[in-house]
Amino acid sequence: MASLRNVAVVGFAQAPIVARDAHRIATEMLYGQVRAALDQCGVERDAIDFQAAGSADYLDGRPFGFVAALDVMGSWPAKPDLHLEMDASFAAYYAWLRIQAGDSDTALVCGYGKTSEGEPDRVLNLQLDPYYQAAIGLDPTSTAALQASAWMARSGATDRQLAALAARRRAAGARNADAQLREPTTADELAKTPWAVEPLRQGYLPPVGESAVCLILAAEGKAEKMCDRPAWIRGVDQRIELQTLGGRDLSRSAGAKLATERALAMAGLARAADVDVVELCATTPAEELILCEAMGLDAAGSRPAINPSGGPLVGNPVMMAGLIRLGEAFRQLAGRADGHGVAGARRAIAHGAQGHCLQQNVVWVLGDERRWT
Amino acid sequence: MTEPLEQRVVTEFPYKHSTGEVIGRFLAGLKDQKRIWGQRVAGQGVVVPPVGYSETDGSAGGEWVEVKPTGVVTAVARVYRPIAQLHPCAEPFAFVLVKLDGADTALAHVVRDDLERLRVGTRVEAVWAPDADRTGSIRDIACFRVIT
Amino acid sequence: MDVSRQAAVLGVGQTQHASRRADVSIAGLVREAVDRALLDAGLEHRDIDAVVVGKAPDMLEGVMQPEQFLAGALGAHLKPLIRVHTAGSVGASTALAAVTHVRSGLFERVLAVAFEKQSEGNAMWALSPNLPFMQPIVAGAGGYFAPYVRAYIARTKCPPHIGPMTAVNARENGGRNEYAHLREPMTLDDVMNSPVLWDPIRYGETCPSSDGACALVIGSEDVARRTPHKPAWIRSGASYAEAMWAPGRDQVSPRAGKMCAKAVYDGAGIKNPWKEIDTAEIYVPFAWFEAMWLENLGFCDVGEGWKAIDRGEQKMGAHLPINPSGGVLCTNPIGASGMLRLGEAALQVMGRAGAHQVDGAKTALGHAYGGGSQYFAMWVVSDER
Amino acid sequence: MSASEPPKEPVKYVEKQVHLPYCYVAGDYKARYLAALKDKTILGSKCSRTGKVFVPPIVASPESFAPCDELVPVADRGIVTTFCIVNIPVIGRAIELPYVAASVALDGADISIYALVQECAPEAVRMGMRVEAVWKPDGERQGSHEDIVHFRPTGEPDAPLASFMHRL
Secondary structure, three states: OOOOOOEEEEEEEEOOOEOOOOOOOHHHHHHHHHHHHHHHHOOOHHHOOEEEEEOOHHHOOOOOHHHHHHHHOOOOOOEEEEEEOOOHHHHHHHHHHHHHOOOOOEEEEEEEEOHHHOOHHHHHHHHOOOOOOHHHOOOHHHHHHHHHHHHHHHHOOOHHHHHHHHHHHHHHHOOOOOOOOOOOOOHHHHHOOOEEEEOEEHHHOOOEEEEEEEEEEEEOOOHHHHOOOOEEEEEEEEEEOOOOHHHOOOOOOHHHHHHHHHHHHHHOOOOHHHOOEEEOOOOOHHHHHHHHHHHOOOOOOOOOEEOOOOHHHHOEEOOOHHHHHHHHHHHHHOOOOHHHOOOOOOEEEEEEEEOOOOOEEEEEEEEOOOOOO | OOOOOEEEEEEEEEEEEEOHHHHHHHHHHHHHHOOEEEEEEOOOEEEOOOOOEOOOOOOEOOOEEEEOOEEEEEEEEEEOOOOOOOOOOOOOEEEEEEEEOOOOOOEEEEEOOOHHHOOOOOEEEEEEOOHHHOOOOHHHEEEEEEOO | OOOOOOEEEEEEEEOOOEOOOOOOOHHHHHHHHHHHHHHHHOOOHHHOOEEEEEOOOHHHOOOOOOHHHHOOOOOOOOEOEEEEOEOEOHHHHHHHHHHHHHHOOOOOEEEEEEEEEHHHOOHHHHHOOOOOOOOOOOOHHHHHHHHHHHHHHHHHOOOOOHHHHHHHHHHHHHOOOOOOOOOOOOOHHHHHOOOEEEEOEEHHHEOOOOEEEEEEEEEEHHHHOOOOOOOEEEEEEEEEEOOOOOOOOOOOOOHHHHHHHHHHHHHHOOOOHHHHOOEEEOOOOEOOHHHHHHHHOOOOOOOOHHHHHHOOOOOOOOOOOEOOOOOOOOOOOHHHHHHHHHHHHHHHHHOOOHHHOOOOOOEEEEEEEEOOOOEEEEEEEEOOO | OOOOOOOOOOOOEEEEEEEEEEEEEOOHHHHHHHHHHOOOOEEEEEOOOOOOEEOOOOOEOOOOOOEOOEEEEEOOEEEEEEEEEEOOOEOOEOOOOOEEEEEEEEOOOOOOEEEEEOOOOHHHOOOOOEEEEEEOOOOOOOOOHHHEEEEEEOOOOOOOHHHOHHHO
């Protein structure tokens, strides 16, 4: 493997996830987070070499919506920049590559989007191929339900197990000030909620939510000056799969499995279970169980702690839910997770995903120590 | 605090997606022949519906292979509250993945009746749209029905 | 910067461009370019380590993040893939993102692909949805850029024939490019007498709306030394973006463009671009921008860009042939246009630009811009490392 | 006789009608800007660090990267910095052709707005021309962009080119 630079997450700011911020447009939500992330690092905008952002035009039906974000990312004078039409966790991946290429030492990564302005079930139908899958009216809740059904058929998982997992995430969400769902509830209560699309109940799924996030990456030499406890990126990998739902085994996530293997190898770890905290970008309990299997994690175990933030089940702002996982992993390692902190966390895995049925996955392995000398 | 200012807008654009030869001929098979064709591709076997290339390795597609209009359900999602102007019908229905007999991949489609009997593993059969309604679309198969 | 990690263009592929490519699906269009790029590089899908996809707004085709359904068509299954969108500059920034992949040291061969299939929808509707709370004044891209063309003319005393001259030269060049969308020649009178759409921009000075795709294979130095054709060495690349509402922002000669140009010249060790660059493919959607960019890119001093054009120095065989392919004025598949500029620059230094080859081209600039003249992406390529 | 292939003549395309309802948020800055138009007032937001004024108001100055939390009125008149004459129709915009789409630097603002200039021949519009807002009559203003019908020449002397070239 090529020689790699030690790069760390050194700052992360997130607007609390809400159903709808009726007072602020996306850029207004984002500005405060960029300011806050810079303030955490004790730097001004000119200290950042590169900026990347993730968002999607169709969420709010506005072509070139991302152009306006330049104004609140501090792009004056002009900055080296790249916008990805993806979940912002992939923008972070690209920013990490930029730093590896030696073009930059520091990077700002933003995620934003007014999910509440559109109707995600209709909008995300358009992600599917237009000839076969979009044409029969598939929406993301239904594709997630197809995946849950395939998983339950193969694994024997029951409705009750999905309810129990969702209830655990609700309990965790109650301790996370940025979560959207903060009322703890029981598996019994959740199992009584109506079907969203069977086999997924409304109580198992996050409501529409929106936020804005900013994360800062820095290479060794600068990271230590910007953060007292940087979360060092020891490994990262991302993989896409073919989209056709019937063309892959929906009960498994081959992409998450491969990305995890590669990221762990880069990090020099044998098993995902060797970390203390895992943040998974799973938007249904079934997705979470599929990811746990792919990564070799015990979904019911106590260590590593899985989604101590509550994860996307308690707040799923589209196009930034993955970047929030990376930010949460940073909070855990940097001792900034407050009410939902995992005691003694020294290593973490963060996972981002986008597309129907976990089509594309990125996996980060982080630690409180540098990887390379 | 300022009173929020909001406005509803419905975006309605028409699109015409060119199909190219392989998707176009598959759809013509539904429309003109009431037959379902797959394509044999590297790494995936007989792919239904075909796209003209292997989705696992990108290689070009191979020979046409006809598959049966019957098959087995590999995933089920029951929709009790259909979404208007998105879903294919107004009454409860199920989205299914169906591996047709002779195919190696599954087709995404819908089942409208016997939802309570529908499981992963249930056998189903294609129900054709009437001759006058078939336009060269995946919905020329009106739906699948339970046959076991 | 670790200069030892240089990247190179191993293969270039593009489609036939036309206003409507109804003969192929979106995947078919993209694969036409990708197959040609892979063939050119002597590679197959399985040789590719990662894929970078770029295109302009998804509303043009009516598919959100179409790279997701195209992943199979691109041979990207179980590989890393990213999707870039930086407005009009996207094709170029997509190529540069592929270069970053290689320069990170983690990838040997990366496929960059950019496309637009505007004929699937209606660009006018898709790009101008009726959004509330916005001022309904700007009349499309031409209406947006025409005032800055006027300001350029006022600032530099540029005479009225410069735009038409540029358009005529673009068509003359496009006539030699077998892939170009518009290849019929135009005369100065044709352009001068064409309708004035957004005064001062005439119809004959505008770009077409095209379906098309472009693909590049970017490789590491190791791989480039073993490639069947002579590669184009990427001496430097940069992409910069600037805010819209900065007071004093100059849309006639944007600071982002100057900074980006300086970054690529510095990276390539170029002190005097006018002397050291042999040909340039620059993003000119309206003919007047050729003079404007000659100044913004530092080829000419302020007020001297149009004079260079007036002297004919941008023509084939002259001092600095600009857009030998015919450029955006002949072919504009929006998302792919920027990659075509970078790919055409590469073809020139590879010596494989066919009938529009610039004799002896050793060093070339590829350039694209987008947004409200906010996004800039460029590279300098050479025939030698 | 059973064919061994699907028909040679392919279906050419699949039609799709996209139907996407959105409910847009103006944001408080824009909401207050629009509401003030009802009172024939144009509001800008003032940079807390440099004092520069942005119209329509924005949350932060891209230049100083400081918040712009104070809203201040600017004049309803200013300079045409540059413009074009539009001769082709745009879908959904019922403005009689030709018309002048101009960048107008309002007095007291540090960036320009887009504006229609009317009540003179399009050929008579000049860079540097002084213009003023023409408002809808009292009682008809709704708190929307349309409350300013257009801008018209004031007849004052033109501003010299050098005085506004930096604020196109």
